[in-house]
Amino acid sequence: MRILGISGSPRAKGNTEILVHEALRAASEMGAKADFIALSGKKIKPCTGCGTCRTESSMGICVIKDDDVPRIYEAMKEADGIIVASPVYFLSVTAQLKALFDRSVILRYAKGMPVDRPGVPGGPEFLLKNKVGGAIAVGGGRDGGQLFTVNSILQWMLLQSMIVVGNNYGMGASAKAGMKGDALNDEIGIAMARHVGLRVAEVAGKFRG
């Protein structure tokens, strides 16, 4: 079982990364092989809305090929479970993570739209379908929008037909940390992140049988 953790922060080795590593450590303790991707320093071009992905000919390949997104999607496709974490930026996910989410529309049209394939059952092929997903958010404020941010991440997962889990506490992990490294002092935030890792690994493990 492979669990991928993605940090959506543009700040390298910050609080989001700390929390993702905690979640992945917990998943590893459940027997998962953990993979980690940080969006900091990655080139992620925004979706231009060209619509090519909705055609049969695209076959799940976006026309934008000269950035880091295709490699990130390969890692997502290989994972059984995906943990997505973001710092709260103005009550939501970072621009980098939102760009990644928008570009992921291609993963919903691996074989084009059903209308392009009359008589073919099953509808469009969603490449992240049935992968297990969990969310983590960290903000500098005590009630700084962590829940909105967790919600944005989970909503993206739902639109990808993923199976969304919480963490035995709530919808996902909420941590309070402002300066780089502060997450290490947020005992509850770290426990919540660990429980996201445990739940994602637990449910992904059941799916693998």
Ligand SMILES: Cc1cc2nc3c(=O)[nH]c(=O)nc-3n(C[C@H](O)[C@H](O)[C@H](O)COP(=O)(O)O)c2cc1C
């Ligand atoms: C542009 C920007 C917007 C932010 N907006 C919020 C916010 O709305 N709520 C909040 O609690 N913290 C906010 N923060 C603080 C970060 O979420 C916080 O510092 C977090 O720990 C950063 O995580 P990182 O170390 O992984 O980058 C903001 C920070 C930046 C740079």
